[in-house]
Amino acid sequence: MTLDFGSDTQGLRLDDVRIRLGERLLVALDARVGRGETLTVMGPSGSGKSTLLAFLGGFLDPAFTASGRITVDGVELTALPAEQRHAGILFQDPLLFPHLSVVDNIAIAIPEDIRGRRQRRSLAQAALADADLAEFGDRDPDTLSGGQKARVALQRVLASRPRILLLDEPFSKLDAHLREQTRQLVFDRARRAGLPVVLVTHDEDDARAAGGQVHRVGLP
DSSP states (O other): OOOOOTTOOOSEEEEEEEEEETTEEEEEEEEEEOTTOEEEEEOOTTSSHHHHHHHHHTOOOTTEEEEEEEEETTEEOTTSOHHHHOEEEEOSSOOOOTTSOHHHHHHTTSOTTSOSHHHHHHHHHHHHHHTTOGGGTTSOGGGSOHHHHHHHHHHHHHHTOOSEEEEESTTTTSOHHHHHHHHHHHHHHHHHHTOOEEEEESOHHHHHHHOSEEEEOSOO
């Protein structure tokens, strides 16, 4: 899949990305994802979808080999370690810290240049309010519903000020009603933050909700 996007450096660029497992080519992709836009990568289990996210995030298993360039807003990420790429990731499970309150689950992700517990908690509380969870800050994460946990996980990722947002089937464990609500929230917040998004999924409804380009892997 090769698309011509001219000379604009804004957003995410994937230039000649190739990922292999042994001799098997799993992913071959050239694309550009503008700020607030989503690239959806679809395919069956084992086709390389999550492996692509691992490559973008900087934590690719050494069993795989990868080549190509990743740039965001003109900054090349390919050789950077994971902690310097600033890739925000949402997984199928929200992965909230059980020993922290809901508000502290968000506060812990706020970059270190924001100093002081009071200021960090204030920003985290504002993020909860933005997700209609203002009254849940002092709660134990285990007391939240699945949809509420998903919203907290999203706000935690956004609070970390990521360069890109990677979505690893984050809607798959929600029921149909919550799935639709959460999709709308995630894509709305990504657009509002101007984040390029890469979504991997096997669900056509996810792709329709995301809009934008669709790349299919694992095809004969």
